[in-house]
Amino acid sequence: MSRCAMIQNTRRTQRGEPALSRERIISAAIDLLDTSGESGLTFRALAAQLATGAGAIYFHISDKGDLLGAACDSIVVQALATADTHAAPQERLRAIGLALFDAIDAHPWVGAALSDAPGTMPTVRILESVGQQVQALGVPDDALWAATSALLSYILGVAGQNAANARLGQARNIVREDFLHQLANQWGQLDAAAFPFTRAVAAQLPLHDDRADFLAGIDLILVGITARRSG
């Protein structure tokens, strides 16, 4: 460490004012996203919370996409660490799915962020975790990609829907249950001839446990994967 940096560091520590850093910015961004939603993350609001100027942030972050990606990655890393058990592949895949489901439930903006930057770290981490377990399941090499990408697409699909639901609920400032009741009402008023299935399913809609539904979908795909293996 250079003498200059030491002095500056000491001075800042004495004053109790740590220097602006990438980590501090990302952490403040997560706070802002959790409390005010995606639309609450603004360079001006972020600067205010960090007691600095809006332009200062650009010294540590390249742009808003970078910021959102880093915030998302931070949550995904935490979630996947939770699922890092020593269970069998099937159980492990369920744990990965649930860990991500719960993380997105707690931080809805993560669901949208995952779809925003395909192929970047957060998605790659999920791909890796899922792929390793699918491989451990004994799926042959030529079916590995189809099985893994199906699971990944399903997980990201549920993530996106959950995020949208949460965003809508937040925008209208209503709780999940009220939102589902409103939706059930709308669906119930659709044309009976054109939408029989939707109407039939509308009544049960508010009673569904999204988490259980999500797990049922994972299980369905796993049945498909293992049925193929032994077929």
Add this chain to the structure above:
Amino acid sequence: MSRCAMIQNTRRTQRGEPALSRERIISAAIDLLDTSGESGLTFRALAAQLATGAGAIYFHISDKGDLLGAACDSIVVQALATADTHAAPQERLRAIGLALFDAIDAHPWVGAALSDAPGTMPTVRILESVGQQVQALGVPDDALWAATSALLSYILGVAGQNAANARLGQARNIVREDFLHQLANQWGQLDAAAFPFTRAVAAQLPLHDDRADFLAGIDLILVGITARRSG
């Protein structure tokens, strides 16, 4: 028709200038979205294309969400009409999936729009089409929702990823193949100990046929659904 409206209508027809209408606005919005992407849809650009003022649009459309939803619905209706064959349920479900895949490939913004407003018409139409065929497949009532929502989530998940890929490619102004090669390169440079699966799959990435992968995922879920049924 009132005398006033008749006169106005006649005058406009004679001048070859049809009045601004919801349909004309939505059609212009689709053009704009197809040619300039999601960021190209602006009330100012839309007004310019329609040779009117920005505020005039609000007389026929409530806000940007309404506009995007209506544009999305228009494409989904067309796509689902294509898949309305007389084939068996399994084949019909594949046709629905492929019709949506192709529509989103042609109009990438539809993928994002589908995730934006959960429970609204475009998604409900897909839910209905899929649900009817799952029912026709002979799935028992208590498994109907799990099977249908799994298929729906998977379809929406792939839609979102495809949309993001297209958006990224458009932003960087590169073709799909170049994008996948860049991604394969990045993935190949990941840490070998932490990302063995991703590294192994990176090389094959640019060779994959997304459309075939999508269909393989549908088949996997269908295997899971029918295995359950007879289990």
Add this chain to the structure above:
DNA sequence: ACCTGAACACCGTTCAAGT
């Protein structure tokens, strides 16, 4: 090297004023 904050080039949306 790092930070400040005014300025720039945009947005969606509103609304008095027109026809």
Add this chain to the structure above:
DNA sequence: ACCTGAACACCGTTCAAGT
């Protein structure tokens, strides 16, 4: 009834000027 277009309250990003 329908349209106009300036105005309002925002954005992300840049950049001269400071320390």
